[in-house]
Amino acid sequence: MDEQLQEINKFYDIFMEFVANYSLQIIGAIIIIAIGIVASRYVHKFVLTLLLKKNLDETVSKFIANLIRFLVIAMMAILALGKLGISIAPFIAALGAVSLTAGLALQGSVANFAAGVVLIVTKPFKIGDTITVHNVYGEVEDIKLAYTVLRNEDGEQITIPNKFMIGDVLVNSFTYRIVEGSVGIAYESDVERAIAAIKETIQKSQAVDKESEAIVGIEKFNESSIDIAYRYWAPTKSYFKVQYGLNLEIFNRLKAENIAIPYPQREVRMLS
Numbered sequence: 001m002d003e004q005l006q007e008i009n010k011f012y013d014i015f016m017e018f019v020a021n022y023s024l025q026i027i028g029a030i031i032i033i034a035i036g037i038v039a040s041r042y043v044h045k046f047v048l049t050l051l052l053k054k055n056l057d058e059t060v061s062k063f064i065a066n067l068i069r070f071l072v073i074a075m076m077a078i079l080a081l082g083k084l085g086i087s088i089a090p091f092i093a094a095l096g097a098v099s100l101t102a103g104l105a106l107q108g109s110v111a112n113f114a115a116g117v118v119l120i121v122t123k124p125f126k127i128g129d130t131i132t133v134h135n136v137y138g139e140v141e142d143i144k145l146a147y148t149v150l151r152n153e154d155g156e157q158i159t160i161p162n163k164f165m166i167g168d169v170l171v172n173s174f175t176y177r178i179v180e181g182s183v184g185i186a187y188e189s190d191v192e193r194a195i196a197a198i199k200e201t202i203q204k205s206q207a208v209d210k211e212s213e214a215i216v217g218i219e220k221f222n223e224s225s226i227d228i229a230y231r232y233w234a235p236t237k238s239y240f241k242v243q244y245g246l247n248l249e250i251f252n253r254l255k256a257e258n259i260a261i262p263y264p265q266r267e268v269r270m271l272s
Contacts, residue, residue: 029080036076044069115162116145184225209233
C-alpha cells in the first residue's frame with residue numbers, strides 16, 4: 001500500500017511540475033488553435049461569398065474556400081506546436097515526404113481534380129448537352145470535380161474521368177447528334193426525284209431537328225448503283241429509334257415512287 005501511495009505521489013509531483021513549467025505554453029497553444037478554428041470559419045465564409053459574387057461556379061468556389069480554410073487551420077496548428085517548444089522542422093520534412101508519396105500515388109486523381117476545375121471554369125459543355133469523347137457519347141447528366149457522368153439512349157450511365165475531357169478531342173453536339181445514311185438506286189432511276197423524295201421524307205419526321213436543314217445528295221457512283229447520301233440531326237435520347245424508323249420510311253417512299261434499289265450485278269463473258 002505504501003509503495004502504491006509513493007507511486008501516486010511521484011506521478012502527482014511530475015504532473016504538477018509539468019503544469020508549472022508548461023501551463024502557459026499549453027494555454028497559449030489552445031488559444032492559438034481556437035483562434036485558428038474561429039478565423040478559418042470567417043475566412044471560409046468571406047472567400048465563398050466573394051467567389052460567388054464573381055460568378056464563379058459553386059462547386060469550384062466551395063472547393064477553393066474549403067482549401068483555404070484547411071490552410072488557415074494548418075498554419076495555426078504549426079504556430080501552436082511552436083508555442084509548446086516543439087520543433088516543427090521534422091514535421092515539415094515528414095509532411096513533405098508524405099505529400100510527395102501521396103502525390104505520386106494519387107497523380108491520376110489529382111489530374112482529374114485539376115481537369116474538373118478547368119472544365120467548370122471554361123464550361124465547354126453543360127448539363128443536358130450531348131458530347132462525344134474517348135470513343136463514347138451520351139447526354140451530360142452531372143459534372144463533378146473528378147469525373148463527368150453521361151447517359152446514353154440505352155439508359156446506361158457512363159462515368160468518364162475528367163482528365164480525358166481535357167486531354168482528348170471533345171465534340172459537343174448539344175441536344176442532337178448527326179445521323180448519316182445512304183441508299184443505292186439504279187442508274188435508270190430519276191436521281192432528282194429520288195433526292196427530293198428522301199429529303200421530303202426526312203423533313204416530315206417530327207423527331208428530326210427542324211433548325212438544321214437535312215442534306216441529301218449523290219455520294220458516289222458504284223458499279224451497280226448511284227449512292228444517295230443523307231444527313232440530318234436526331235435527338236440523342238432517341239438516336240437509333242429515329243434512324244431506324246426513317247430508314248424504313250425512306251425505303252417505302254422509294255418503293256412507292258418506283259425507284260429501284262438494285263442488287264449488285266456482274267457481267268461475265270465466256271471467251272472461246
